[in-house]
Amino acid sequence: MPEPLDPDMFAGCPPVGGPVRIGDKWTAKIIRCLESGPRRFTELQVPLRGITPKVLTASLRAMERDGLLTRTAYDEIPPRVEYALTDLGRSLIEPMNAGCAWSRAHLAELTRARASWQAG
Amino acid sequence: MPEPLDPDMFAGCPPVGGPVRIGDKWTAKIIRCLESGPRRFTELQVPLRGITPKVLTASLRAMERDGLLTRTAYDEIPPRVEYALTDLGRSLIEPMNAGCAWSRAHLAELTRARASWQAG
DNA sequence: CCGTATCCTGAGAGATACTG
DNA sequence: CAGTATCTCTCAGGATACGG
Numbered sequence: 001m002p003e004p005l006d007p008d009m010f011a012g013c014p015p016v017g018g019p020v021r022i023g024d025k026w027t028a029k030i031i032r033c034l035e036s037g038p039r040r041f042t043e044l045q046v047p048l049r050g051i052t053p054k055v056l057t058a059s060l061r062a063m064e065r066d067g068l069l070t071r072t073a074y075d076e077i078p079p080r081v082e083y084a085l086t087d088l089g090r091s092l093i094e095p096m097n098a099g100c101a102w103s104r105a106h107l108a109e110l111t112r113a114r115a116s117w118q119a120g
Numbered sequence: 121m122p123e124p125l126d127p128d129m130f131a132g133c134p135p136v137g138g139p140v141r142i143g144d145k146w147t148a149k150i151i152r153c154l155e156s157g158p159r160r161f162t163e164l165q166v167p168l169r170g171i172t173p174k175v176l177t178a179s180l181r182a183m184e185r186d187g188l189l190t191r192t193a194y195d196e197i198p199p200r201v202e203y204a205l206t207d208l209g210r211s212l213i214e215p216m217n218a219g220c221a222w223s224r225a226h227l228a229e230l231t232r233a234r235a236s237w238q239a240g
Numbered sequence: 241c242c243g244t245a246t247c248c249t250g251a252g253a254g255a256t257a258c259t260g
Numbered sequence: 261c262a263g264t265a266t267c268t269c270t271c272a273g274g275a276t277a278c279g280g
Binding site for chain 2: 003004005007010014020022032037046047049064065066067092094101102103106110111112114117
């Protein structure tokens with residue numbers, strides 16, 4: 001493969017931190033939480049161990065802005081807000097599963113690689 | 121979907137920054153660069169616009185440690201070093217393609233969502 | 241050619257406290 | 261219940277310069 005690399009081979013690629021921040025700490029997990037149906041703010045906080053309300057709010061707002069989920073506030077007392085995946089958000093589940101499948105298939109191999117690196 | 125979320129639903133999931141840092145700024149692109157065959161340090165710097173040697177070195181070392189690629193130094197003058205994907209590294213291409221396919225399919229939709237957010 | 245050595249910056253993330 | 265308001269911190273990433 002002696003062909004030189006195209007200097008512009010990433011020209012069409014969105015920059016990291018561009019269109020969708022699926023690679024951040026929480027986005028993928030939030031999608032998983034909403035996979036089974038709409039959830040409320042506090043409900044999300046439970047599996048998202050220790051996420052602070054500020055960070056959860058920021059994550060949800062970003063995802064809402066990107067059209068991955070919807071926020072619905074009901075005018076009740078006490079307040080009730082529900083977050084639900086859009087079709088767009090739901091469409092991310094497939095590629096996410098591809099990544100998870102890779103992890104399951106190769107995690108052992110990876111752990112071995114790290115171990116033998118430590119060894120020498 | 122009134123079933124409560126499992127508080128431990130992410131128990132088995134590796135922490136972000138865990139096993140494989142594919143979500144960082146450079147790892148995926150480096151894999152793309154090596155897809156077509158082994159490459160040298162300076163060769164990688166070309167499409168990786170503006171990556172500094174320090175950062176490229178750090179990325180390559182991390183990937184080597186994880187068994188995603190190999191580093192081969194030839195004892196010549198001037199020095200020659202080649203980086204090549206391992207089978208493990210190559211196996212990441214498939215799930216990466218799944219993500220790229222998603223981008224291609226939904227980028228327009230996403231851009232629309234952002235625009236309408238700005239508008240209203 | 242292939243890196244190392246320093247120094248620096250910013251953004252994501254967390255701790256803590258408070259409110260409609 | 262569902263957030264906001266501050267403050268702080270860490271660390272990936274970058275700028276620059278130098279070395280085998």
